[in-house]
Amino acid sequence: MNLENIPSDQPVLIAGPTASGKSALALKIAQSGGGVIINADASQVYDCWRVVTARPSEADESCAPHALYGHHAYDATYSAGHWLREVTPLLAGPQRPIIVGGTGLYFLALTEGMAEIPPTPPQVRAEADTLTLDQLTQLLDARTAARIDMRNRARVQRAWEVLRATERPLADWQDETPAPVLPLDKCSALAVLPDKNSLEARIRQRFSRMIASGALDEARAMRSRYDPALPSCKAIGVPELMGFLDGRLTLDQAQEDASVATRQYAKRQRTWLRSRMGDWTKVDLSP
Incomplete structure (x- = not known):
């Protein structure tokens, strides 16, 4: 180029x-x-x-x-x-x-x-570590699942932890995201x-x-x-x-x-x- x-x-x-x-x-x-x-x-x-x-x-x-x-x-x-x-x-x-x-x-x-999500409690992370990817996947809502790579365990587990810890889907938190630090037009x-x-x-x-x-x-x-x-x-x-x-x-x-x-x-x-x-x-x- x-x-x-x-x-x-x-x-x-x-x-x-x-x-x-x-x-x-x-x-x-x-x-x-x-x-x-x-x-x-x-x-x-x-x-x-x-x-x-x-x-x-x-x-x-x-x-x-x-x-x-x-x-x-x-x-x-x-x-x-x-x-x-x-x-x-x-x-x-x-x-x-x-x-x-x-x-x-x-x-x-x-x-x-980036959504301002509260930190994940250690006990929730420990619980997530015991679940398989399929188990984590089955518990996610459709809106969140459509936004992440469902074969990436780290992303799926993070979404599950947010849901488990806050009782709100990751997609809800993302929809309340503050203004970006560096917009694309800049x-x-x-x-x-x-x-x-x-x-x-x-x-x-x-x-x-x-x-x-x-x-x-x-x-x-x-x-x-x-x-x-x-x-x-x-x-x-x-x-x-x-x-x-x-x-x-x-x-x-x-x-x-x-x-x-x-x-x-x-x-x-x-x-x-x-x-x-x-x-x-x-x-x-x-x-």
Whole structure:
């Protein structure tokens, strides 16, 4: 795409599925027109996974300022609300914000506003943890179900917890959302949607690149602290690498399982982008 068409006086938002090239685009924009690259990916906030979650490399970070990457411990509690509170002051900083990531909920919270829902009591969360995804799904109202990815346990569980704790559906809270921090008409919003075949080719190569770049070393360093219930340990590639280290999977099996999980995740992200970000400028970075 022609970077000259992006106004230099507006924040830039770049959303896209995993392995779509959005981080490389953010770096190009920062190098050509200046700005600070800000993370909008839920997995990349944790300090334990640089390679596995494809966080910017140290070389990339030396080329442009970066923020909100790897700044929380592996077991820290983190949500869209935490992210919104952290990103808001950066919007008024001295450098143009270039916000990039694959967590669509973060972008919607930023550009459409976020409901002020009371914190979930620990006992409600503990109860939710004992239920299966099907059980959680069956208890949700139709309006809320239509607004979230019903195959994403974290999103479904959050909606169930809100209903259980407040006795009001998540959709009701969302309908009372305050004004957004950054409306779409005040920024350049880009949705990276590469050709499906090109994206799948990138995904097939992703795990091999991770291994070559030190993903196994990251997994070994986290092995004693690994907890599959933690959001940080649910990043694609982490369960598969732990399966290999535990002897349950060969490296080829781990690669195949990770590739399948990545393709499924990318498909959900593409669907989200097309359904929830219709007003964003579509960008195809396929060669």
